[in-house]
Amino acid sequence: MLDYLIVGSGLFGSVFAHEANKRGKKVLVIDKRNHYGGNIYTEKREDINVHVYGPHIFHTNDDRIWNYVNQFVRFNNFVYSPLACYKDKLYNLPFNMNTFYQMWGIKEPQLVKKKIEEQTRQYKNIEPANLEEQAIKLVGPDIYEFLIKGYSEKQWGCNAKELPAFIIRRLPVRFTYDNNYFNDKYQGIPIGGYTAIIDKLLAGIEVKTNTNFFADREHFNSLARKVVYTGAIDEFYNYEFGDLEYRSLRFEHEVMDTDNFQGIAVMNFTEEKVPYTRIIEHKHFEFNQSATTVVTKEYPQKWNKTLEPFYPINDDKNMAIYKQYRAKADGESNVIFGGRLAEYRYYDMHQIIGSALKTVSDEFTS
Ligand code: FAD
Numbered sequence: 561m562l563d564y565l566i567v568g569s570g571l572f573g574s575v576f577a578h579e580a581n582k583r584g585k586k587v588l589v590i591d592k593r594n595h596y597g598g599n600i601y602t603e604k605r606e607d608i609n610v611h612v613y614g615p616h617i618f619h620t621n622d623d624r625i626w627n628y629v630n631q632f633v634r635f636n637n638f639v640y641s642p643l644a645c646y647k648d649k650l651y652n653l654p655f656n657m658n659t660f661y662q663m664w665g666i667k668e669p670q671l672v673k674k675k676i677e678e679q680t681r682q683y684k685n686i687e688p689a690n691l692e693e694q695a696i697k698l699v700g701p702d703i704y705e706f707l708i709k710g711y712s713e714k715q716w717g718c719n720a721k722e723l724p725a726f727i728i729r730r731l732p733v734r735f736t737y738d739n740n741y742f743n744d745k746y747q748g749i750p751i752g753g754y755t756a757i758i759d760k761l762l763a764g765i766e767v768k769t770n771t772n773f774f775a776d777r778e779h780f781n782s783l784a785r786k787v788v789y790t791g792a793i794d795e796f797y798n799y800e801f802g803d804l805e806y807r808s809l810r811f812e813h814e815v816m817d818t819d820n821f822q823g824i825a826v827m828n829f830t831e832e833k834v835p836y837t838r839i840i841e842h843k844h845f846e847f848n849q850s851a852t853t854v855v856t857k858e859y860p861q862k863w864n865k866t867l868e869p870f871y872p873i874n875d876d877k878n879m880a881i882y883k884q885y886r887a888k889a890d891g892e893s894n895v896i897f898g899g900r901l902a903e904y905r906y907y908d909m910h911q912i913i914g915s916a917l918k919t920v921s922d923e924f925t926s
Pocket of ligand 1: 572598619773
């Protein structure tokens, strides 16, 4: 008899498995994909670690989380500073003095502040009814039009006027010439790729890939005292309260016979008419000097149950459905629900580690 059957070998399941195994518990990890690691999985192609499910940059402000991941891998000193391409012109992100100079030719911070104040004045006292109004209220129509509108509409598959304002709670604006996307104390890319973290977390633990919990849930339930479930919560309950909706992505990976395609790890394409939202050139995450390169075009797409669920659509309708699943899940004594799919929320990696460690501490100190 196992102590824990862990459904899903993503970061949540792997941290839980590692911590339980460390405490002498018997665990088995299963995953329906043909590899472990979930969405942080990286795969070596042309000697380059390819972020198979989209570009991942680790960042955190929390010493405890940073020390935790550094037990398993070392991180390089990559700093995320993406570019946006709009009508063949390039703009630095996040919005900072470089962006404002590129957009308006203004180089003094005080004059930029004045410009943004002028541009946002008419929206100052308006409660934004949609994403468009929210963005213009925060940064004005120029930045909205060039750098936000097309990208958001492609990302979510509808007009920005139909998107809820809450998608953009705040837009960081910096009045310094600083292209570092994150404000966190720590950031970087694991040397050897993200799969190296999972290799270490799951070392000495039995893992079965190509194994779907729902192919024989009675059998899997009978194997262990408890199940740690990191799959979709609506699927666990056979969709009895309805389907939770997601936005999906399609990735086109391509090996190119050049040593440098775009000169940067991530380039956003903010024009509506360019069908993809980003091009990722993986070698630049790790300063790789190889003769070839691997690039990935990221296309947002409408989700259905045959596609990967990437971004939860946390609107009122879906949250009402989720609450019903959550209430049922809270009543389970032998199942622990955790991770982005079981909790129906977007989590960054450092948050997933924090959440998994909290679950571990609740489980082993109670
Ligand atoms: P997952 O990684 O999805 O793991 C769940 C696993 O469960 C999967 O492997 C799945 O196959 C398996 N599973 C599901 N159902 C079953 C079943 N029935 N039977 C067996 N197995 C099952 N975070 C950052 O910190 N920085 C970033 O830059 C960043 N970029 C991102 C970019 C994109 C495009 C996306 C989508 C996410 C990004 N994230 C980023 C978030 C990061 O990917 C997540 O925090 C993390 O992967 C969540 O881990 P998880 O274990 O909860 O889920």
